[in-house]
Every structure is written in structure tokens, then in C-alpha cells.
Amino acid sequence: MFRKVLAGLMAVCSLIIVSNTQAQDKIIDQIVGVVGSNIIMKSDIEAMYMQNQAQGIVSEGDMKCEILEEFLIEKLLIAEAQLDTTIEVTDSQLNQQLDQRMQYFIKNLGTERAVEDYFKKPISQIKSSLEEVIRNQLMTSQMRNKIISEVTVTPAEVRYNYRNMKPEEIPVVEPQVEYAQISIFPPIELEEENRIKARLREFKKRIEDGENFATLAVLYSEGPSAPNGGELGYMGRAQLDPAYAAAAFNLRGDRVSNVVKSEFGYHIIQLIDRKGEQVNTRHIILKPKPTPEALEQAGERLDSLASSIRRGTLTFEDAAIRFSADKNSRNGGGIAINPYTMSSKWKKEELEPDISKVLDKLNENEISDPFRTMDDKQRTVFKIVKLISRSKEHKANLQEDYQLLSELYLEKKREEALNKWISERQSKTYIHLDDTYVNCNFRFQGWIK
Numbered sequence: 001m002f003r004k005v006l007a008g009l010m011a012v013c014s015l016i017i018v019s020n021t022q023a024q025d026k027i028i029d030q031i032v033g034v035v036g037s038n039i040i041m042k043s044d045i046e047a048m049y050m051q052n053q054a055q056g057i058v059s060e061g062d063m064k065c066e067i068l069e070e071f072l073i074e075k076l077l078i079a080e081a082q083l084d085t086t087i088e089v090t091d092s093q094l095n096q097q098l099d100q101r102m103q104y105f106i107k108n109l110g111t112e113r114a115v116e117d118y119f120k121k122p123i124s125q126i127k128s129s130l131e132e133v134i135r136n137q138l139m140t141s142q143m144r145n146k147i148i149s150e151v152t153v154t155p156a157e158v159r160y161n162y163r164n165m166k167p168e169e170i171p172v173v174e175p176q177v178e179y180a181q182i183s184i185f186p187p188i189e190l191e192e193e194n195r196i197k198a199r200l201r202e203f204k205k206r207i208e209d210g211e212n213f214a215t216l217a218v219l220y221s222e223g224p225s226a227p228n229g230g231e232l233g234y235m236g237r238a239q240l241d242p243a244y245a246a247a248a249f250n251l252r253g254d255r256v257s258n259v260v261k262s263e264f265g266y267h268i269i270q271l272i273d274r275k276g277e278q279v280n281t282r283h284i285i286l287k288p289k290p291t292p293e294a295l296e297q298a299g300e301r302l303d304s305l306a307s308s309i310r311r312g313t314l315t316f317e318d319a320a321i322r323f324s325a326d327k328n329s330r331n332g333g334g335i336a337i338n339p340y341t342m343s344s345k346w347k348k349e350e351l352e353p354d355i356s357k358v359l360d361k362l363n364e365n366e367i368s369d370p371f372r373t374m375d376d377k378q379r380t381v382f383k384i385v386k387l388i389s390r391s392k393e394h395k396a397n398l399q400e401d402y403q404l405l406s407e408l409y410l411e412k413k414r415e416e417a418l419n420k421w422i423s424e425r426q427s428k429t430y431i432h433l434d435d436t437y438v439n440c441n442f443r444f445q446g447w448i449k
Contacts (some may be wrong), residue, residue: 014374032434033072036079040071042434065440072447074140076425081143089138092276097134098127099275103234103333147421148414153406161409162398170395173284173404176345177359178388180334182305182319183326183381186242186290186298194287200259200268203284207256208342213270222265230282234275236277243411244269248281264377290380295372298382306384316367316386325381343403344388355385362387419444 033040048067059066081087102123105115112123119126162170203220207213214229220231236244241262251257251271260267265287272280290298305323308314320334329336338346348356354373362368367386375381396405426446438448 018349030434032437033075034430034432035070035072035075036082036429038075040068040075044071059290061124062440063444065437068437068440069442069444069447072431073422073444076422076429076431077140077143078136079429080425081139081273084143084146087139087142087146088133089142093138094131094135095276096278097138098232099278101130101134102127106234144418148417151410151414151417153410153413155402155406158402158406158409159398161412162396162405171404171408173391173394173396173401174347175391175393176347177338177351177390178344178346179355179359179436180208180316180320180386180387180388181326181329181355182302182316182324182334183329183375183383184298184302184323185325185381186294187380188288188290188296192288192291196288198258198265200266200284200286204256204258204268207268207270213256213284217282217284220286221284222287223283225283230270230284231272232281232283234273234280236276242281248279249274251279251281264379282302287379295380295382298373299370302382302384306370326375335388345391355383358385359387359390364389421448432443 029041029043030043031039032042045064045067049064052063052067057063102115105126106112109115109118115126116122121129203216207216207359214231217226218231221228223230225232237249240248241264243260243262246266247257247260247267248269248271251269254270254272257267257269258268266286267283267285269281269283272282274280305319307315309316309319317333320330320332324330324334326334334345336346337344338350340350351359352373354371358368358371362385364387367413370382370384372380372382392402394400398405422444423446426444431447431449433447440449
């Protein structure tokens with residue numbers, strides 16, 4: 001299990017692995033390719049080959065040749081980026097990416113000490129080893145985006161491409177649904193909010209009197225970070241609730257904040273560390289609970305709305321705009337947007353289980369009875385949903401799946417533009433390969449000169 005978790009982590013650590021490999025076996029460390037002024041070491045290829053084997057990746061061809069070609073493409077992009085004055089990797093970008101990598105490692109391995117033990121290096125040396133990898137990733141990403149930035153597709157092109165696709169090329173679309181929703185939160189009584197705030201002020205005083213914040217978080221916090229002593233890890237402002245971020249970034253030392261209200265509940269916050277525009281904090285969160293009467297009233301209110309919509313005295317769209325508490329869907333007449341695709345279509349596995357269960361029982365244009373569930377911030381909410389459409393598994397067509405076909409054709413055109421660019425740049429760039437790789441069956445023929 002431990003190795004399985006580390007497989008994804010290793011994908012961004014090739015230089016660390018390479019340096020360990022070189023220390024063990026100097027023989028494999030030799031130059032096998034040069035693109036412009038950028039070199040490819042045999043140890044690069046061996047390290048990536050070992051990663052692929054560890055992850056169970058197989059190939060019908062020569063995997064080492066395929067790995068080499070990926071490195072060649074990367075170095076070709078870097079060689080061009082080095083000549084392009086519009087492409088720049090700033091220290092801020094680099095440091096942000098390094099911090100994110102470190103937090104990813106710590107999250108998967110547990111602690112900084114565990115990360116250092118795994119790589120047999122201090123954190124500072126791990127970061128130093130990763131700098132070139134991350135800088136190259138940022139440069140190649142910018143160069144790739146610049147090459148494809150002007151590639152677009154028109155509706156006429158999408159239609160023409162679709163009509164000329166072979167039957168086996170037309171993608172199969174999984175069953176999907178479109179739905180709209182109206183959400184109502186049961187009101188929280190002022191007495192309950194005051195009780196929660198008083199409890200948190202009590203915790204703050206206990207901490208200031210010498211009790212351990214992390215221990216109290218484990219015992220009393222109602223958030224998923226409670227088992228970790230309330231620690232959230234390094235996050236930027238955009239990753240945090242605005243009210244939480246404002247309080248966290250104003251903290252100094254190990255002082256505890258006053259009570260902070262966010263969309264998730266009420267918090268007290270302690271700063272653990274700050275690195276640039278990221279903070280690592282711990283918090284205790286308590287969530288006010290609605291009374292049984294408030295829960296009943298919320299359900300009854302939605303039931304009344306559903307009845308009005310069914311009678312035709314109010315449309316679902318108008319009701320959503322006027323009454324729904326879900327700010328992500330109400331302005332669109334309640335239509336729920338899939339955050340994975342930014343479209344209104346959802347696969348079954350993308351739906352919240354409670355919503356999926358209700359939609360399964362509805363016919364198109366039918367409205368559900370009110371039901372109780374939890375929102376993405378783990379707050380109690382009542383909903384009614386309307387099934388707009390349900391599609392069966394089918395071959396993609398222009399009427400139902402234009403957006404999908406458009407995205408697929410755009411991706412195809414971008415790939416063609418990138419391939420054309422690679423072929424053109426090969427002839428204009430100094431490239432040399434070691435003789436041991438001249439018999440590789442590369443996708444692009446211009447590597448061997």
C-alpha cells in the first residue's frame with residue numbers, strides 16, 4: 001500500500017531518484033542525447049524506466065526508446081523557451097511549486113522527518129534537487145501553451161470532422177443526467193450561535209492558560225482535520241475561506257485568533273508557520289445545529305414551493321432565483337453545473353450519493369419531494385431537484401454532444417499543431433543521439449541526423 005501511494009509522488013521526483021541512482025552506480029551516468037544546449041543522461045532514462053515498472057506501466061514497443069523521445073520533446077521545448085523572451089519562470093512561481101511539492105510529500109509520508117528519511121536527504125537538499133525539474137516543467141508548459149494558444153475550432157469544422165469520422169472513431173458517451181435544484185438551509189437560532197461562540201472563547205482561554213491547542217482540536221473540533229490536531233497544512237488565500245484567510249494571515253507568533261465565522265462554521269485559529277503567501281494553521285471548528293423545529297420548517301417550506309411549481313403558479317427557474325440558497329446554481333435557474341467538466345451534464349459517479357438516489361426515481365421534468373442532505377461544506381441542507389434530461393449510453397452525436405465533439409476536435413487540432421511544430425524545430429535545432437539509440441522506432445523521424 002505504501003509503495004502504491006508513493007507511485008504518484010515519484011512522478012515529480014525524477015531528479016531525486018536519479019541522484020540516488022548515480023550514487024549507487026556511476027556507470028549508467030553518461031550523456032545519451034543533446035538538444036540545443038540541453039543534455040539527457042542515461043540515468044534519466046533508467047530512473048523513469050524503473051518508475052514505470054514500479055507503477056505497472058507496460059509498452060508494446062521499446063519503453064526506453066519511448067522514454068527517450070519524451071525527454072527529447074521536453075528538451076526541444078526548453079531549447080526554444082530559452083530563446084523566447086516572453087517565457088519566464090519567476091522565483092515566486094518556482095518557490096510556490098516547490099512548497100506545494102513538499103506539502104504533497106509530507107501529506108503522503110506523514111511528517112518532514114519521514115520525507116527526509118525516505119529520500120535520505122534534508123528538505124533543503126530535496127528542494128534543491130527538484131528546482132531544475134520544476135523549472136523545466138514550468139518552461140515546457142508555457143512553451144506548449146504558446147504553441148497551441150491560437151488553435152481554435154469553428155462549428156462548421158466540428159460538424160465536418162464529425163461527419164468524416166469512421167464509425168469506430170466516434171466516442172461512446174456514458175449515461176448522463178442534467179438536473180436543477182433548489183436548496184434551503186434551516187435557520188440557526190441566535191442562541192445556538194452564541195453558545196458556539198462562547199464555547200470557542202472558552203477553548204481560547206484554556207489555550208492561553210497553557211493547554212495544548214492540538215489536543216483540544218482532537219477532542220472537540222468538528223472538522224476533518226481534528227485527528228491531525230486541527231492542522232490544515234500550507235495553503236494560500238485562494239484555498240481558504242475568505243474570512244478564515246483574513247484572520248490567519250493577520251496572526252503573529254502562536255497567538256490564537258478571536259472567533260471567526262466562515263461558510264463552514266465558527267473557528268479559532270492558530271498560526272503554525274508562514275512561507276511567503278502560504279500559511280500553515282491549525283483550528284478548532286464548531287458548527288451550529290438547527291433545532292428539530294427549524295429542520296421541519298425548512299422541509300415544509302420546500303414542499304410548499306414544490307407544490308406551487310407542480311401547479312404551474314411558479315416556475316422552477318423563478319423559484320430557484322428567488323428562494324434557493326445555493327449561490328452556484330440559483331442565478332442559472334437552479335441548473336447544477338458539474339465542477340469536473342463545467343457543463344450541466346453529470347455521470348452517475350460524479351453525483352452526490354443522496355442526489356443520485358433521488359434522481360434515479362424521477363422521470364424527465366419531474367420534481368422530487370424535499371430531502372435532507374449535506375452540502376460541500378458539510379452543512380445540513382434541504383433540497384428539491386428537477387430532472388431535466390437523462391441520456392442512455394450512446395454514440396456521440398451533434399445534437400446531444402456538440403460540446404464533447406468540439407473539445408475532442410480542438411484537442412486533436414492542438415496535438416497536430418504541436419506535432420507540426422516539433423517536426424519543424426527538429427530541423428533547426430542541434431540534436432545528437434548516442435549510437436545505442438539510433439535504431440529506436442521514434443514517432444518523429446528528425447531526431448537522428
